[in-house]
Amino acid sequence: MMSILDVKGLTVDFSTNEAVHHVLKNVDFNIDKGEIVGLIGESGSGKSTLAMTVLDINSQNRQMSGNISFMGERIDNIKKEKMRHLRGKRIGFVPQSSMNALNPLVKIKSQFFETIKAHTNMSMEEMLSLTEKSLEMVGIDLSRTNSRPYEFSGGQRQRIMIALSMILSPELIIADEPTTALDATVQLKIIELLKNVVQQKHTSLLIISHDLHTISRICDRIYIMYAGRIVETGTRDEILDNPVHPYTQKLLASRLPLMCEPVRVTGISGTPPSTLKKYEVCEFMERCDRVLEICRTIRPPECTSSVKVACHLESQLE
Numbered sequence: 001m002m003s004i005l006d007v008k009g010l011t012v013d014f015s016t017n018e019a020v021h022h023v024l025k026n027v028d029f030n031i032d033k034g035e036i037v038g039l040i041g042e043s044g045s046g047k048s049t050l051a052m053t054v055l056d057i058n059s060q061n062r063q064m065s066g067n068i069s070f071m072g073e074r075i076d077n078i079k080k081e082k083m084r085h086l087r088g089k090r091i092g093f094v095p096q097s098s099m100n101a102l103n104p105l106v107k108i109k110s111q112f113f114e115t116i117k118a119h120t121n122m123s124m125e126e127m128l129s130l131t132e133k134s135l136e137m138v139g140i141d142l143s144r145t146n147s148r149p150y151e152f153s154g155g156q157r158q159r160i161m162i163a164l165s166m167i168l169s170p171e172l173i174i175a176d177e178p179t180t181a182l183d184a185t186v187q188l189k190i191i192e193l194l195k196n197v198v199q200q201k202h203t204s205l206l207i208i209s210h211d212l213h214t215i216s217r218i219c220d221r222i223y224i225m226y227a228g229r230i231v232e233t234g235t236r237d238e239i240l241d242n243p244v245h246p247y248t249q250k251l252l253a254s255r256l257p258l259m260c261e262p263v264r265v266t267g268i269s270g271t272p273p274s275t276l277k278k279y280e281v282c283e284f285m286e287r288c289d290r291v292l293e294i295c296r297t298i299r300p301p302e303c304t305s306s307v308k309v310a311c312h313l314e315s316q317l318e
């Protein structure tokens with residue numbers, strides 16, 4: 001299977017005046033052609049950092065090590081110019097909170113043209129037809145190409161961002177929390193929409209969320225991230241039906257049933273780990289209720305292409 005994105009041993013620290021934040025730790029991550037891959041973890045676990053490091057955004061105070069390959073070619077450390085091209089044309093990005101990323105006062109059409117012009121030599125007619133086609137795909141009426149973002153609802157703006165991210169038919173789309181801040185029914189529509197456009201365009205998709213329940217329905221494979229580390233990975237069914245890592249199990253148990261009576265959500269007790277601390281053992285141990293003797297002295301194996309669960313419980317099962 002052709003690998004679209006392949007990340008190996010990615011470690012990212014951010015230095016500030018006060019301290020060094022250890023944000024990503026030895027992350028192995030892979031997306032194959034046509035795959036929809038979910039990246040799930042709680043707030044602060046490093047999900048956006050992973051996306052932005054792949055795209056070389058937010059790099060001012062970043063130190064990184066590891067390899068990032070796109071379509072078989074290393075892209076960490078390539079020239080800024082080449083990265084800009086990748087970012088606009090070959091990897092579509094829907095950044096977190098992106099429904100507020102459009103300029104509220106500039107016509108949708110003009111904002112789409114700007115992106116197209118940056119990467120192609122299309123005529124006005126071609127640009128207009130491409131803009132209309134992509135808006136149509138996300139269910140925005142063609143009569144609205146001359147409207148401005150402030151005239152749309154949040155859900156519509158999110159659709160427009162999705163259309164914009166894929167206008168140049170990228171090989172990969174990275175959508176960071178595309179449904180957060182939308183109500184439950186709109187969330188479902190956006191998720192289904194993403195799935196449909198990805199299938200129509202034969203694109204791969206990385207979808208990032210803190211909510212396993214909302215996005216898992218469209219994922220082929222899922223990575224669970226905790227404190228900057230991948231702690232478990234598997235197909236959607238493996239993760240949903242047979243989670244092994246205690247963190248994944250707790251995530252599943254605390255999920256909110258969709259559209260039903262209000263329920264009491266049992267969150268995961270304890271505090272998330274600090275990015276300032278260097279952990280010699282499993283980051284989840286402080287919140288885990290299945291700690292083994294070995295957990296206190298030896299770090300569990302890392303998730304790689306052959307290891308699917310970063311937990312000592314896994315080796316006990318064998």
Ligand SMILES: Nc1ncnc2c1ncn2[C@@H]1O[C@H](COP(=O)(O)OP(=O)(O)OP(=O)(O)O)[C@@H](O)[C@H]1O
Nearest residue numbers: 014021023042043044045046047048049050210275
């Ligand atoms: N440039 C930076 N300098 C210092 N710390 C940073 C920087 N960028 C990110 N961080 C820290 O990295 C950690 C992970 O942030 P990130 O945005 O990747 O988390 P996330 O999983 O996307 O969270 P959320 O679900 O809230 O979006 C946070 O503790 C954040 O403060």
Ligand SMILES: [Mg+2]
Nearest residue numbers: 047048049096
């Ligand atoms: Mg984020």
